[in-house]
Amino acid sequence: FACLCQWACDRAPPAMEEYEKLYRLGSGGQGKILKVRHRRTGLEYACKMILCRDNHEMNFALREIKMLMDLRHTHIIGYKDFFIHRDRYEDLYVCLVMELCEHGDLSEKIRDAKRKHVKFSEARIIKWALQMCSALKHIHGHDILHRDLKPTNVFFTAQDDVKIGDFGLSTAISATGRRTIVGTPYYFAPELMLQQKYNSKVDLWGLGIIVMELCTLKERPINSQVLNNPQVVDEIATEILRYGFSRELATVTKELLDKRPECRPTASEFLVRFASTPSDVSKGPALLPLCDLCQDRPAKFRCPSCEDEAFCELCDAQQHRAGGKRAKHQRNSLHQVEGAVLCDGCMEGPPVVRCPECDQEQYCLKCDQTRHRNPKRQGHVRHPLPGLPLPAAP
Structure with a gap:
C-alpha cells in the first residue's frame, strides 16, 4: 500500500479543495459522511x-479503496475519487468520494412499512433480492466478501432500484477461508458466531436476513x-407463507438461513x-395492509367509526362482537377501499370471479369452489373478472 498511500498524500491538498x-449525511464509528459538490462540474456526491x-x-482504509476501485456494477455504489485529508x-x-443515493436505505423502507402497518409485495421483494444477488455475484467474482450486508448498507435510487454500499468491512477471499470476526453482531452468520472459517456464504446469510425482514x-x-435449534427456520418459512407469500420465496429464505453454509444457495x-420472475412490479398492489390491532395478520x-382503522378477520370479530358497543359499526371491505387485488376469502391469491349474491365479493378458484359447495349457494351466478376467463372446476 506504500505507493497507493504516497499517491494519495501527494494529491491531497488540491483534492479537498475541489469539493x-x-x-452531513450521517456519522458512525468509522467517521462521517458528507454531501459535497464538485466545484468545477457542479455534480453532487457523498464523501x-x-x-x-x-x-x-x-x-486498512486504503485497502478498502483499492478493492472498490475495481468494482463497477449497476447495483453497487460507484466510487469516483479518494484522497487523504488533515483537518484543522x-x-x-x-476520504472516499462516491455516488450519492438520496432516496434512503432499506432500513428506512422497513421502518416506514412498520409505521404504516403495511407490507411489501412479493414482486418488489424478489426484484430487490435479485439486484442484491447480481451485485454479490460480481463482488464474489472479484474474490471479495462484503461481510456486513444488512438493510442500512442497501441504498435506493430514484427508480426504486437498490445498490449495495459500505464495503468498510470487505475483504479478499482466501482459498482456505477467513477467520477474522467483523460485521454487525445482529447479522452475524452462525459460522462467524462459532469463530469458524467462512467464505462467500456469509453474504448469502445476510441476504436471507434481509429477505426475512422484508417479508415479516x-x-x-x-x-x-x-x-x-436449526429447525427454527421452518417456523420462519411457515410465517412467510402465512403472510401470503409464495412457497418458493419461503423455501429460498429457509435455505439462505440454513445453519450449514454449504446448504445455502450461491448468488x-x-x-x-x-430468472423467470417478471421484472414489472408496477402491476398489482405495491403494499399490502396489516391489521392495525395485532399488527400481524x-x-x-x-x-x-373506529378512527378508520383496519382489522384482520379475527380482530374485527373481537372489536365488533355481537351485543357490544361497536356491533353496529359499518365496516368496508379493505380491498374496495385500498384497491388491492386479492381474494376476499383467503386474502392471498388473486381473485378470478365475483359473486353478486355474496355481497359482490371476489374469490380465487379455490375459495370460490369452497364457498359455493354449499347447496344454498350452488345456484349463484358468478362473473369472471375483466380479462379473466371463468375457470373450470378441476
Missing part, C-alpha cells in the same frame, strides 16, 4: 471521511436461534432460480 462541503488514528488504520485539528482522514417486518436474533444459483376490513 464544496454541503452538509465518506474515515478517521484514522495511525498508519495502520490508514492502510490535525485529524487524519481517508420483524427483527429477530435468528443467528443465535438457529444455533440453539448465481439464486439468480437462476428466479393481513387486514380485511376498515371501520370508519
Whole structure:
C-alpha cells in the first residue's frame, strides 16, 4: 500500500479543495459522511471521511479503496475519487468520494412499512433480492466478501432500484477461508458466531436476513436461534407463507438461513432460480395492509367509526362482537377501499370471479369452489373478472 498511500498524500491538498462541503449525511464509528459538490462540474456526491488514528488504520482504509476501485456494477455504489485529508485539528482522514443515493436505505423502507402497518409485495421483494444477488455475484467474482450486508448498507435510487454500499468491512477471499470476526453482531452468520472459517456464504446469510425482514417486518436474533435449534427456520418459512407469500420465496429464505453454509444457495444459483420472475412490479398492489390491532395478520376490513382503522378477520370479530358497543359499526371491505387485488376469502391469491349474491365479493378458484359447495349457494351466478376467463372446476 506504500505507493497507493504516497499517491494519495501527494494529491491531497488540491483534492479537498475541489469539493464544496454541503452538509452531513450521517456519522458512525468509522467517521462521517458528507454531501459535497464538485466545484468545477457542479455534480453532487457523498464523501465518506474515515478517521484514522495511525498508519495502520490508514492502510486498512486504503485497502478498502483499492478493492472498490475495481468494482463497477449497476447495483453497487460507484466510487469516483479518494484522497487523504488533515483537518484543522490535525485529524487524519481517508476520504472516499462516491455516488450519492438520496432516496434512503432499506432500513428506512422497513421502518416506514412498520409505521404504516403495511407490507411489501412479493414482486418488489424478489426484484430487490435479485439486484442484491447480481451485485454479490460480481463482488464474489472479484474474490471479495462484503461481510456486513444488512438493510442500512442497501441504498435506493430514484427508480426504486437498490445498490449495495459500505464495503468498510470487505475483504479478499482466501482459498482456505477467513477467520477474522467483523460485521454487525445482529447479522452475524452462525459460522462467524462459532469463530469458524467462512467464505462467500456469509453474504448469502445476510441476504436471507434481509429477505426475512422484508417479508415479516420483524427483527429477530435468528443467528443465535438457529444455533440453539436449526429447525427454527421452518417456523420462519411457515410465517412467510402465512403472510401470503409464495412457497418458493419461503423455501429460498429457509435455505439462505440454513445453519450449514454449504446448504445455502450461491448468488448465481439464486439468480437462476428466479430468472423467470417478471421484472414489472408496477402491476398489482405495491403494499399490502396489516391489521392495525395485532399488527400481524393481513387486514380485511376498515371501520370508519373506529378512527378508520383496519382489522384482520379475527380482530374485527373481537372489536365488533355481537351485543357490544361497536356491533353496529359499518365496516368496508379493505380491498374496495385500498384497491388491492386479492381474494376476499383467503386474502392471498388473486381473485378470478365475483359473486353478486355474496355481497359482490371476489374469490380465487379455490375459495370460490369452497364457498359455493354449499347447496344454498350452488345456484349463484358468478362473473369472471375483466380479462379473466371463468375457470373450470378441476
